[in-house]
Amino acid sequence: MLTAPKIPSMPFDPDQALRLAQETIDIEAAAVLGLKKRIGPAFARAVDTILAVRGRVVVMGIGKSGHIARKTAATLASTGTPAMFVHPAEASHGDLGMIKPVDLVLAISNSGEVDEVTSLLPVIKRLGAPLIAMTGNPQSTLGRHADIVLDSGVDKEACPLNLAPTASTTAQLALGDALAVALLDARGFRSEDFARSHPGGSLGRKLLTHxxxxxxxxxxxxxxxxxxxxxxxxxxxxxxxxxxxxxxxxxxxxxxxxxxxxxxxxxxxxxxxxxxxxxxxxxxxxxxxxxxxxxxxxxxxxxxxxxxxxxxxxxxxxxxxxxxxxxxxxxxxx
CATH class of the missing domain: 3.10.580.10 (CBS-domain)
Incomplete structure (x- = not known):
C-alpha cells in the first residue's frame, strides 16, 4: 500500500512567521513601486493601441500568471474595455478560434518562455492581431515577438527560495490595474457606466434604480x-x-x-x-x-x-x- 511521503516540519516559530510576513510585504511593495520607473512610452502606446481595437482584448497566461490574466480580463471588461480570458493550453486545442484579427492579445508571462504561450505566437502573428506582452523578461521569446512590451520585472520573489511567484504576480496585478484605470479614464468611463456592468451589486442598485x-x-x-x-x-x-x-x-x-x-x-x-x-x-x-x-x-x-x-x-x-x-x-x- 502506497503512503504519502512525509513533509519535513520544524517547530513553529511565531517570531519567524511575523518577520517573514513583514518581509513579504516589503518585497512586494518594492516590486510594485519599481514599476513606476518603467511606466513610459510603451505603456502609453499600449493604451492607445487598445483604444483603437475594434474587437476584444484577449488576455492569456498560464499558472499563476493565468490567475492574474483572468483577473485582468475581468477588470478590463467591468471598466469599459471588452475583454476575455483564453487559456493558452485550450487555445492550442480549438479555443484559438475565439481570437479574431480585430482583437488584441495581451499575453502575461514572467519568464516569457512558457511553451503553452510561445507556441501560439506564430498563429497570433498570422492572424494579424496586435500582441502586447507583459513580462519580466523583455528579451524573452514572448518579448521579442510582441508589438509592445510592458516590463513587469522584479528584483526577487518574496518566497524565501526565490521560486514561488509572489512579487512577480503582485507586479503583474498592479500593471494590469494600471492599464484598466488608464483606459477607463481615456474612454470617459463614468460611475453610471460601471453600474450598468454591475447591476446586481449595491452600486448598480443605487445608480440604476429610479x-x-x-x-x-x-x-x-x-x-x-x-x-x-x-x-x-x-x-x-x-x-x-x-x-x-x-x-x-x-x-x-x-x-x-x-x-x-x-x-x-x-x-x-x-x-x-x-x-x-x-x-x-x-x-x-x-x-x-x-x-x-x-x-x-x-x-x-x-x-x-x-x-x-x-x-x-x-x-x-x-x-x-x-x-x-x-x-x-x-x-x-x-
Whole structure:
C-alpha cells in the first residue's frame, strides 16, 4: 500500500512567521513601486493601441500568471474595455478560434518562455492581431515577438527560495490595474457606466434604480381632498399604513400632507378632531420629489431633512406616488 511521503516540519516559530510576513510585504511593495520607473512610452502606446481595437482584448497566461490574466480580463471588461480570458493550453486545442484579427492579445508571462504561450505566437502573428506582452523578461521569446512590451520585472520573489511567484504576480496585478484605470479614464468611463456592468451589486442598485421603479402608486398612495372629514382621513391613513396622507385638489395637484406626527400634535392641543376637515389640519406645501430621479436621491433627501417619507409628483406637479424608508430598504437602495 502506497503512503504519502512525509513533509519535513520544524517547530513553529511565531517570531519567524511575523518577520517573514513583514518581509513579504516589503518585497512586494518594492516590486510594485519599481514599476513606476518603467511606466513610459510603451505603456502609453499600449493604451492607445487598445483604444483603437475594434474587437476584444484577449488576455492569456498560464499558472499563476493565468490567475492574474483572468483577473485582468475581468477588470478590463467591468471598466469599459471588452475583454476575455483564453487559456493558452485550450487555445492550442480549438479555443484559438475565439481570437479574431480585430482583437488584441495581451499575453502575461514572467519568464516569457512558457511553451503553452510561445507556441501560439506564430498563429497570433498570422492572424494579424496586435500582441502586447507583459513580462519580466523583455528579451524573452514572448518579448521579442510582441508589438509592445510592458516590463513587469522584479528584483526577487518574496518566497524565501526565490521560486514561488509572489512579487512577480503582485507586479503583474498592479500593471494590469494600471492599464484598466488608464483606459477607463481615456474612454470617459463614468460611475453610471460601471453600474450598468454591475447591476446586481449595491452600486448598480443605487445608480440604476429610479424612484418610479420602487415608489408606491395607485391605490397604495393614501390621498384625500381638502374637504374630506377628519375621520375619513384617518381611515385612509390606516388603509395604506403609510403613516401619512396626501391632500389633493380635484385635479390631483398636491395641496398638503397630514402625518402621524401632525395627529399627535393635534391631540396634545386638545383639538375637536371630529369637526375638522383634511384641509384644516394639513401641512401645506409639503416637501416633494420628482418621479424621474434616482431612488438614492430620495434616500439622500430624507436623510438631509430628517424625515422617513416623501410624496412623489410628476413634471406637472400632480401626485403620482409615495415612498418611505422601508420601501427603499426593501429595494436595497439603502
Amino acid at each position: 424612484l418610479s421603479d420602487v415608489m408606491r402608486t395607485g391605490e397604495l398612495v393614501p390621498r384625500v381632498t381638502t374637504t374630506t372629514p377628519f375621520m375619513d382621513l384617518m381611515r385612509e391613513m390606516s388603509r395604506t399604513g403609510f403613516g401619512a396622507a396626501a391632500v389633493v385638489d380635484g385635479g390631483d395637484r398636491l395641496k398638503g400632507i397630514f402625518t402621524d406626527g401632525d395627529l399627535r400634535r393635534l391631540i396634545e392641543r386638545g383639538a375637536d378632531l371630529r369637526s375638522l376637515s383634511a384641509g384644516e389640519v394639513m401641512h401645506a406645501n409639503p416637501l416633494t420629489i420628482r418621479d424621474d430621479v434616482l431612488a438614492v436621491e430620495a434616500a439622500e433627501l430624507m436623510d438631509q431633512r430628517g424625515i422617513t417619507r416623501l410624496l412623489v409628483v410628476d413634471a406637472e406637479g400632480r401626485l403620482c406616488g409615495a415612498i418611505n424608508s422601508n420601501d427603499l430598504m426593501r429595494a436595497k437602495v439603502i
